[in-house]
Amino acid sequence: MPPLFFCLILIVLNILDAITTIYGLSIGLGELNHIFPPVGKQLPIKIALPFLYLAFFFITSKLCKLQDLTIGLKILKINVSCLVALYSAILINNLICIFRGLSLC
Numbered sequence: 001m002p003p004l005f006f007c008l009i010l011i012v013l014n015i016l017d018a019i020t021t022i023y024g025l026s027i028g029l030g031e032l033n034h035i036f037p038p039v040g041k042q043l044p045i046k047i048a049l050p051f052l053y054l055a056f057f058f059i060t061s062k063l064c065k066l067q068d069l070t071i072g073l074k075i076l077k078i079n080v081s082c083l084v085a086l087y088s089a090i091l092i093n094n095l096i097c098i099f100r101g102l103s104l105c
Contacts, residue, residue, distance in 0.1 A: 006080040007057055011050040013087035018046035020094035029097055053083065 025031060057076055064072035096102070 006077075006084050007050070007054040009084050010053060010080065010087060013084065013091055014046060014050040017087060017090050017094060020091060020098060021046075024094055024098050027098070029102065032093075053080075 021031065057080055061073060061076055064070075064076065
């Protein structure tokens, strides 16, 4: 599958992560990732982040194709796949915490 498809999945997963995180915090759960700012300020960052990924991967893939760097394209595909797997795990963790009422998500 092309990296663009994975980037679109990444955007959806990131938005779902933001929604489940905000919901979890609203019912009294804690934030596991203390790098992000408080709830009111993190939503724009969480939504903007995958679009920045998308722009980076799009530009990089165009440059790799222009220079005929097939290894660069393979690395991009692996990178995007790893990000999709990471955000999938984060989303699953959020849902488990919400349904079980665990304190850290």
